[in-house]
Amino acid sequence: MTVMPRPDADFRAVGPLPEAHPPVRVGKIGVLLLNLGTPDATDYWSMRRYLKEFLSDRRVIEKPRWLWWPILNLIILSVRPGPKGKDYDLIWNKEGDEGPLKTITRSQAQKLAATITEKDPRIVVDWAMRYGNPSTPSRIRALQEQGCDRILLVPLYPQSCAATTATACDKAFEELMRMRWQPAVRVAPPWHDDPVYINALAKTVRDKLAAIDFEPDMIVASFHGVPMEYLLKGDPYHCQCQKTGRLLRETLGWDKDRFMVCFQSRFGPDEWLKPYLIDTMGELPKRGVKKVLVIAPGFSADCLETLEEIEGENKEHFLHHGGEQFAYVPCLNDSPDGLDVIRAVVERELQGWMR
Ligand SMILES: C=CC1=C(C)c2cc3[nH]c(cc4nc(cc5[nH]c(cc1n2)c(C)c5CCC(=O)O)C(CCC(=O)O)=C4C)c(C)c3C=C
Ligand SMILES: [Fe+2]
Numbered sequence: 001m002t003v004m005p006r007p008d009a010d011f012r013a014v015g016p017l018p019e020a021h022p023p024v025r026v027g028k029i030g031v032l033l034l035n036l037g038t039p040d041a042t043d044y045w046s047m048r049r050y051l052k053e054f055l056s057d058r059r060v061i062e063k064p065r066w067l068w069w070p071i072l073n074l075i076i077l078s079v080r081p082g083p084k085g086k087d088y089d090l091i092w093n094k095e096g097d098e099g100p101l102k103t104i105t106r107s108q109a110q111k112l113a114a115t116i117t118e119k120d121p122r123i124v125v126d127w128a129m130r131y132g133n134p135s136t137p138s139r140i141r142a143l144q145e146q147g148c149d150r151i152l153l154v155p156l157y158p159q160s161c162a163a164t165t166a167t168a169c170d171k172a173f174e175e176l177m178r179m180r181w182q183p184a185v186r187v188a189p190p191w192h193d194d195p196v197y198i199n200a201l202a203k204t205v206r207d208k209l210a211a212i213d214f215e216p217d218m219i220v221a222s223f224h225g226v227p228m229e230y231l232l233k234g235d236p237y238h239c240q241c242q243k244t245g246r247l248l249r250e251t252l253g254w255d256k257d258r259f260m261v262c263f264q265s266r267f268g269p270d271e272w273l274k275p276y277l278i279d280t281m282g283e284l285p286k287r288g289v290k291k292v293l294v295i296a297p298g299f300s301a302d303c304l305e306t307l308e309e310i311e312g313e314n315k316e317h318f319l320h321h322g323g324e325q326f327a328y329v330p331c332l333n334d335s336p337d338g339l340d341v342i343r344a345v346v347e348r349e350l351q352g353w354m355r
């Protein structure tokens with residue numbers, strides 16, 4: 001890293017430079033992996049703080065504030081933190097005392113750093129969360145203080161959505177807005193149809209098929225849902241999920257009537273993207289589909305939504321309604337194939353910056 005001397009020479013023509021001019025660190029390239037976030041702990045107040053930050057985000061809840069504020073503050077933040085904290089307890093990483101999303105995102109950053117800095121030692125890899133800790137503003141600031149005059153933001157969402165990708169960037173830009181000497185910034189685009197990603201997903205499915213002792217009647221690709229209204233307003237998310245699903249099915253050479261895309265985690269009474277995973281899990285056994293394999297391609301890391309909701313709640317629902325076999329394919333996480341995907345995206349987007 002170079003600490004630039006005060007640029008007195010440039011200023012000589014206009015007069016002496018004040019002694020207080022701060023040193024400026026330059027010459028490094030930051031790569032910031034951005035994920036959603038997780039509560040700091042599972043107790044009522046930690047859960048409440050996390051849910052308040054998350055559900056106050058206008059990119060997540062687009063309802064008018066006069067309507068949403070009392071629903072959130074008087075109802076949701078009273079009733080949801082308790083039971084959701086218990087759900088988090090079921091998947092909590094006890095050793096690290098943190099949610100798995102945090103453990104995995106940190107590991108993705110560390111593993112990326114280990115290989116990419118061999119190619120270009122100027123690169124600094126870091127990670128941050130949109131809600132909770134480590135916060136995005138604190139890590140943007142830390143990168144700049146380490147001398148990053150260029151930063152690549154990598155929202156860890158293969159499919160782009162205003163409620164995830166855009167808000168992750170908004171939060172980063174909020175901190176950049178406060179800077180006088182802003183680093184140059186790039187944002188990695190979604191990789192929903194990137195062959196490296198599709199092939200990595202297909203490999204996880206094949207590995208799982210080889211490890212289980214049944215042939216699934218149906219492969220279900222489950223994505224996190226959003227309100228239907230967001231699709232109608234032009235959000236690219238639904239189309240990108242459908243494309244990921246189609247490419248995965250084609251790569252696997254799997255029959256159309258034995259593959260479906262579903263959406264999970266509906267929240268509140270509004271219509272969300274359909275078909276709902278939970279309803280599908282109740283209906284499939286009635287149609288003679290007794291053995292399923294579920295994959296969650298939209299999540300870069302296993303988390304509450306996959307480990308508790310899919311592998312817990314949805315599996316139980318399926319078996320309760322007459323299903324016989326249920327297998328879940330883990331996310332790409334910090335596996336070698338998962339890292340290949342992140343590395344491919346990062347190296348492509350660093351072109352012209354990286355050596
Ligand atoms: C209520 C609105 C929500 C929208 C819209 C939404 C979109 C969305 N979320 C993810 C990814 C994740 N969501 C996670 C948890 C979670 N999501 C919501 C609400 C919305 N999400 C809530 C309230 C919660 C917290 C848990 C709960 O109270 O139900 C997580 C897991 C985080 C963890 O700590 O494990 C992820 C990941 C996507 C991809 C998405 C839209 C595309
Ligand atoms: Fe969510």
Ligand SMILES: [Fe+2]
Pocket residue numbers: 265304305309
């Ligand atoms: Fe959920």
